[in-house]
Amino acid sequence: MKIRNTGYPYYIWLAIFIAIPLILVLYFAFTTGDSQNLGTFSFSLNNFKRFFTPIYLTVLYKSVSLALVSTVICLGLGYPIAYIISREKPRIRNVMVLLFVIPMWMNFLLRTYAWLTLLGKNGIINYIITKIGFQPLDLIYNDTAVLLGMVYNFLPFMVLPIFSVLTKMNFNLVEAAEDLGANKKVTFLKVILPLSLPGIITGITMVFIPAVSTFVISSLLGGNKSTLIGNLIEQQFRYTMDWHFGSAMSIILMVFILIAMALTSKFDKEKEGEGGGLW
Amino acid sequence: MVEKSMKRLYTFLIFLFLYAPIIVLIVFSFNDSRSRGVWNGFTLKWYFELFKDREILRALYYTLFIAISSSIISTIIGTFAAIGIYGMNGFGKKLVLNLNYLPVLNPDIVTAVALMTLFRLAQLEFGLLTLLLAHVTFCIPYVVLSILPKLKQMNKHLAEAAMDLGATPFYALRKVIIPEIMPGIITGALLAFTLSIDDFVISFFTTGHGVSNLSITIFAMARRGINPVINALSTLMFITLLVLLLIINKRTEKNDKNLQERR
Numbered sequence: 001m002k003i004r005n006t007g008y009p010y011y012i013w014l015a016i017f018i019a020i021p022l023i024l025v026l027y028f029a030f031t032t033g034d035s036q037n038l039g040t041f042s043f044s045l046n047n048f049k050r051f052f053t054p055i056y057l058t059v060l061y062k063s064v065s066l067a068l069v070s071t072v073i074c075l076g077l078g079y080p081i082a083y084i085i086s087r088e089k090p091r092i093r094n095v096m097v098l099l100f101v102i103p104m105w106m107n108f109l110l111r112t113y114a115w116l117t118l119l120g121k122n123g124i125i126n127y128i129i130t131k132i133g134f135q136p137l138d139l140i141y142n143d144t145a146v147l148l149g150m151v152y153n154f155l156p157f158m159v160l161p162i163f164s165v166l167t168k169m170n171f172n173l174v175e176a177a178e179d180l181g182a183n184k185k186v187t188f189l190k191v192i193l194p195l196s197l198p199g200i201i202t203g204i205t206m207v208f209i210p211a212v213s214t215f216v217i218s219s220l221l222g223g224n225k226s227t228l229i230g231n232l233i234e235q236q237f238r239y240t241m242d243w244h245f246g247s248a249m250s251i252i253l254m255v256f257i258l259i260a261m262a263l264t265s266k267f268d269k270e271k272e273g274e275g276g277g278l279w
Numbered sequence: 280m281v282e283k284s285m286k287r288l289y290t291f292l293i294f295l296f297l298y299a300p301i302i303v304l305i306v307f308s309f310n311d312s313r314s315r316g317v318w319n320g321f322t323l324k325w326y327f328e329l330f331k332d333r334e335i336l337r338a339l340y341y342t343l344f345i346a347i348s349s350s351i352i353s354t355i356i357g358t359f360a361a362i363g364i365y366g367m368n369g370f371g372k373k374l375v376l377n378l379n380y381l382p383v384l385n386p387d388i389v390t391a392v393a394l395m396t397l398f399r400l401a402q403l404e405f406g407l408l409t410l411l412l413a414h415v416t417f418c419i420p421y422v423v424l425s426i427l428p429k430l431k432q433m434n435k436h437l438a439e440a441a442m443d444l445g446a447t448p449f450y451a452l453r454k455v456i457i458p459e460i461m462p463g464i465i466t467g468a469l470l471a472f473t474l475s476i477d478d479f480v481i482s483f484f485t486t487g488h489g490v491s492n493l494s495i496t497i498f499a500m501a502r503r504g505i506n507p508v509i510n511a512l513s514t515l516m517f518i519t520l521l522v523l524l525l526i527i528n529k530r531t532e533k534n535d536k537n538l539q540e541r542r
Contacts, residue, residue, distance in 0.1 A: 005363060006359035006360070006362050006363045006452070007359060007360045007361075007362065007363020007364055007366075007367070007375070008363065009356055009359065009360070010356050010357070010359065010360030010363070010419065010423075011360075011363075011375060013356065013415075013416070013419065014375065014378045014379065016397075017394065017397070017412065017416040018378055018381055018382060018416065019378060020397060021390075021393035021394050021396060021397040022381070022393050024393065024396045024397060024400065025389070025392065025393045025396060028396065038400070077293065080289060081289065081290060081293045084286050084289065084290055085290075096290075098524065098528065099294060099297070100297070101524075102520065102521065102524065103297050103298070103301060105473065105477075105520050105524070106301070106513070106516065106517055106520060107476075107477055107493065107494060107497065107513075107516060108477060108479060108494070109479055109494050109497045109498055109501065110304070110497060110509070110512075110513045110516065111300070111301075112501075113304075113497065113501045113509060113513075114300030114301060114303065114304045114513070115300055116501065116504075116505055117300070117303055117304060117307060117505060117510075118299070118300055118303060120505065124303060152296070152297075152300070155296075155297070209384070209386055210386065210387075212386070213386030213387065213388050213389070215388065215480075216479060216480070216498065219502070220498075220501055220502065230386075230388055233388055233392060234388070237392050237395060237484065238484075243392075243396065246392060247392070247396070250388070250389045250392055250393075253386060253388075253389060254385065254386075254389055257384075257385075257386065261384075
């Protein structure tokens with residue numbers, strides 16, 4: 001036995017459980033027929049034609065724009081806090097990072113569920129509002145609630161990569177810039193921001209991908225009104241049983257993510273560098 | 280001074296945002312009322328109900344069973360895979376690494392429907408087996424990715440030296456390579472365990488016949504609306520997590536101290 005042959009069981013596993021399933025999805029996307037009977041399949045582009053009609057395009061537009069807005073909000077909220085944490089003394093810094101990690105370890109569904117208690121019709125926020133003497137608000141089962149759920153769930157994914165880049169940054173560079181007469185704004189724009197770019201890019205991909213493909217947050221906090229592309233895929237595979245159309249949508253979703261990653265990596269000049277990996 | 284207090288306030292608000300929902304969940308798990316928003320007095324009845332709930336207890340059992348077995352299987356396959364990949368070069372290595380990256384980069388829902396399609400066409404019965412296969416599939420890539428850097432750090436000639444001195448390849452693997460990359464293996468195993476415990480999307484699509492994990496059970500319950508039993512469950516899970524993290528933190532602190540003393 002040679003040591004480098006130890007990988008073969010996994011190569012077979014990769015072929016069966018990763019390569020073949022994706023090829024199957026691709027195959028389903030370009031065919032129509034009875035999903036449960038391979039014999040009835042025939043090549044067709046109908047699934048894609050069906051998707052590119054106003055009803056489905058609206059859903060795609062909504063998914064992408066909600067994901068983009070939540071990514072921007074996460075960046076806006078996350079960058080300052082990542083910066084603040086990175087400038088703390090090591091002891092306090094470790095505690096603060098731990099405080100960010102703890103909610104991330106809690107079950108994703110419980111974190112989303114927690115907002116039901118706060119936002120619901122008889123929830124706490126409405127209880128306070130009515131106590132003050134106002135009419136209760138419709139806080140839940142709309143797009144804002146979905147957006148809130150996304151920001152809440154994915155904020156740590158933005159903060160941690162940016163934080164890890166900022167702590168590794170050589171702070172003497174900032175001092176040098178200040179010594180050479182740069183004001184705070186210039187120092188930030190010309191020194192700190194470019195140096196933290198790899199972390200920002202990791203953060204953006206780590207927020208955008210789960211946000212654009214989620215169906216959990218939209219079905220718990222968005223009710224029936226908020227359908228995203230994730231919900232459409234779920235319906236096709238679990239209820240409507242039109243796997244061909246579901247596969248076509250999965251392919252479209254993948255293409256969108258590939259585009260997003262290509263766009264972000266364009267800004268990332270130092271690929272393979274000391275990027276802001278989460279692990 | 281103003282800037283400093285602004286920073287304090289901002290930090291406080293962010294942590295409030297992160298923890299308010301969790302604190303509310305915990306407080307209301309002790310509330311003697313089904314409708315939220317109103318405090319009706321302290322009770323432990325939701326906890327008793329939790330431990331009487333067959334559905335939840337079975338889901339807990341499945342979750343732990345799947346997490347333990349999939350992390351063991353994926354750690355074993357992943358460790359050997361990482362060693363194999365490390366020894367490869369050229370096109371083969373690129374291909375394997377890219378395939379390995381797919382489940383990490385792909386959205387969960389795509390991995391989930393792809394596996395669902397495979398299992399349906401292979402006519403496997405949806406249940407414990409399909410769930411386990413799916414979990415192992417999405418765990419291995421993370422194990423491989425946490426071991427590869429350790430292999431790169433390792434001195435290349437160690438294994439060769441062992442074999443020159445008469446060790447069989449298997450002996451060299453067991454006595455030289457594995458101990459060198461142990462930290463990576465442990466990280467990978469822990470990562471696999473937590474990913475498996477936390478997974479919802481892939482499990483949701485690849486299970487059937489009444490086999491469900493905690494995430495799926497919570498999803499089904501939460502869709503029906505608020506249920507104080509879920510609050511009780513969250514509280515227990517949160518406390519378990521907190522205790523675990525504190526223990527790990529204490530241990531690493533101790534290790535750091537030991538290292539410093541030895542120096």
